[in-house]
Amino acid sequence: MAKAKILVLDQDISWSLMISEALIKEDYDVFSANRATDALLLLQVRNADIIVADINLPDTNALSFLEQLRQQHPDISLIVCTGRPTIAQAVQAIRLGAHDYREKAVTPDCIIGLKESVAAALAERSRNLRPTAAPPPRPRGLLATPAQGFYGILSQNVQMHDIFELVQTIADSVANVLIYGETGTGKELVARAIHDASSRHGRPFVTMDCSALARELMESELFGHEKGAFTGAHDRHIGRFERANTGTLFLDEVANIDPGIQAKLLRVLQSRTFERVGGQKSISVDVRIIAATNVPLNELVAAGKFRDDLYHRLNVVEINLPPLRERAEDIPLLALEFLKRFARQNNKDVRGLTDAAVQSLRGYRWPGNVRELENVILQAVVLAKSPLLDTADLPRRITQPVEGQTALPTRLTAQLEEPEKQILINAIRQHGGNIKRTAEMLEISRTTLYAKLKKYQIDPDAIR
Template identity: 45%
Template structure:
C-alpha cells in the first residue's frame, strides 16, 4: 500500500490521528530514545488493545537483534528475546525490511515464541511485526500480540503500526544526527583546547607536569587582558620567562617589553631609572633622560624582585598603578603611562606587610592576577625534559655531541632537591656537557653537591674495593645500554674480553636482555 493510501485511511479515523499526535508529542519530549520508547508502547497499547508490544533493534557490530523495550514481558522474557538475522518472524522482518502478519500464532511454525510469554495465551492470538527503517536500512522491528478479530482489522492495524514505526525511525534518525553533531563538537572542543594548551606553552617554557599545565592555562587566561600580574616563586624558577610568555601572547606584543631588576639598582638612582629625570635634576644629570616606564609606552614593564623596592619608590609606583601617570625626577610635566605592569618576587610579601616594609595598598594593586611558579622539586617529572633541553642547547653552542644521560646520572638528577631550581639545573647540565668526552653524561660529570654519599654509593664507610665495584658496574650498565644488550660490542667498548664481560655481568646480576629493543 502506498504512503498516500495509508495516510488517507488514517485521516478517516479521528482516533488514529489522536494516537499519532500523542506519539509525536512523546517522541519530542527527550533526545534519549530510551526514555520515550516505553511511553510510545503504552500509548499504542491503550489505543489498539494489544496484549504485548516489543521494540527490537539490530546491533550492527554483532548482527544480533535484541529487545530494547517491551510491554507485557518480564525482564527475563525480554532478555530471552534475541534473534539472528533471518531467525523467526522478527529476524525475517529485520532481514527483508517487509512486514509480516501471523493471524494465528498457534498454527504457524515460523513463530518461535523465544521469550516464552505465550504459553498460556488463547489460541486466537495474532502477531504483527513491522520493520523500523531509516531510508533503505532496517534498524529494528516493532511487533505486537493482539486478539484475532478479522483479516480486515489486521490490515488496518498493520497500517497503523507501520506509521508508528516510521515515526520512531524518524526520531531515531534525528537523534543520531544530533548525537553525531554533539560528538563532533565535543571532539572539536577537545582538539581546540589541546591546541590552546600547546599554543600557550611558549618554547622557552619546558614542562608537561600538571602544575606547569596549570601555569600555562593561567598565562592563556591573562595574556589578552591588561591586568596587572604578580608572579611569585623561588629564585631560579623562571619568573622572567613567564613574564615574556604573557607579553608575547598579549595584544601589546608589538611594543617593547622593558625589564627592571629592582634589587640590582641602588635606592638613590632607582627612581630616575623608572621614571626618568630632567636636565639638572641632580648632580650628574647633564641631560634629560627617559625612564623605563616611558620607554615601555604601549608595551609591558617587568619589575623583577618587587619586594626589594624602598618605601619612597613604592609610593610613586602606587600612583602609576592607580592614576596611570608620573613625572620625571626634577620635572613638572605629567606623563601618561600606557604600560602594563608585570611584577615578580621571591620574597614573602605577606611577611613584609606585617613587618611594615611593604605597603598594603601597593600589595593589593600588584596582586590582581597572581601566578605561582612551582619549584623544581614539585615538578620532578619535568627534570629530564629540562635536562634534555639544556643538553641540546649547550652541546650545540659548544659544538659537542651528547647523545644521552647515563642511568646513574639520571637517578642523581631525579633525587636531588634542587634548591636553585631550573637555573641550578641549567648550570649543572652546562658543566656536564663541557666535561663529557664519550657523548654520555656520567655521574662524575655532575658537581659534588649532587653526588651525595647515599645516592652515588660513595659513602665514607665504603672500602676502595666497594667503590671500584660500583664504578665498574655503572660502566658495564652504560655500555650495555649503548649496545642495546649486545655483550660482545659492550666488551669491545670497555676494552675487555667477552669472557671477562660475561663474568662481570654474572657477578653483578645484570640481565643484558633488558636493554634489547
C-alpha cells in the same frame, strides 16, 4: 628527487617576489608570506626545508618569533636576511639555531650570497639526514630530541600546565600580575609568556631588577630624569616606564623597592601618569605591570615593610610557581633541552644522559631550581669526554647528597614497594615460612602471595 621547499617571509612584497624568482630558477619549490602569523599558519599545512626570513616584522617580536620557530619547527633551517641587522640580534639568532644571518640589499652580490647560503643549508641538512652505520653499543639513557614548550617554557607538570592555562586566560586583560616563586624558578619566563601571548606582543617588554639599584638610581631608572636634575645628570634620561609604553614592564624582586619609591609607583598604577625626576610635565603611559618576588609580599605587608595599597594594586592576578623539586618529571626534559643547546654552542658531540645520570639529577633537591640545573648541565657538557653524560660528569653534590638531604621521590609505586617487601618478609618470618598461614594473615590468596614473593625475589626457606 623531490625539490627542496623554501618559505620566504618578508613584509616587502617586491623583495619577496625577487628572492622567490631567484630561488625558483635554482629549481626550488618556493612559497611566501608577508606576516609572521601567516607564516606560522602556512607551516601548519605545508612542509618546508628552509625559511628565508626578515624577522624584524611589525606583527611580532624578532627573538620571540625565533624561539617560537625553534620550538614548533626544529627541523627547518632558518636563514635570517634583514634590512635592519645588528650584532646583538645576529648573536641571539645564531644562538637560537639560525643557519645564517645576512644583511638584506637589492644587489646581485646579496642575491648570490643568499643562494649560496641556501645551498649550504641544504647540504648541511643532507649530511645530518644521511643514514649512518649502526653505532656501537652504549649505556641506556635519554637522548636529546627536540622539545616543544609553552612560549619557551618546557614542562610536563600538572601545576605548570594549570599556570599555562591561566596565562592564556589573563593574557589580553590589562590586569597587573604578581608572580611568586623561589630564585631560579623562571619568573621572568612566565612574565614574557604573558606578554607574548597578549595583544601587546611585538611591543616593548622592559625588565628591571629592583634589588640591584640604590634608591636614587632606582627612581631615575623607573621614571627617568631631566638634564640637571641632580649632580651628574648631564642629559635627559628616559626611564623604564616610558620605554615600556604600549608594552609590558617587568619588575623583578619588587619586594626590594624603597618605601619612598613605593608611594610614587602606586600613583603611577592609579593614574598612569608620572613626572621625570627634576621635571614638571606629566607623562601618560599605557603599560601593563608584571611584578615578581621570592618573598611573600603579604608577610612584608604584615611586617610594615611593604605598602598594603600597592600590594593590592600589584596582586590583581597571582601566579605561584612551584620549585623544581616539586616538578621532578620536568628534570630530565629540562636537562636534555639544556644539553642540546650547550652542546651546539660549545661544538661538543654530547647527545644525551645515561639512566644513572638522570636518576642522580632527579634525586637532588635543586635549591637553585631551574637556573642551577642549567648551570650544572653547562658545566657537564663543557667537560664531557663521551657522547652520553654520566654520573662522573656531574658535580659531587648531585651524585653524593650531603647527609640529611632527602632524595626526591621517583615513582609512587617505587616508594610503596619497599614497605610492602618488608611486610612480606616479617609475615613469613612470623609464620616460620608457612605460605598458607602467611597468606591468611595478609588476607590475600596463595597465588597472589607467590606472585609477590617472585616479584621481590623473596625465598621463604631462607628467612624462616
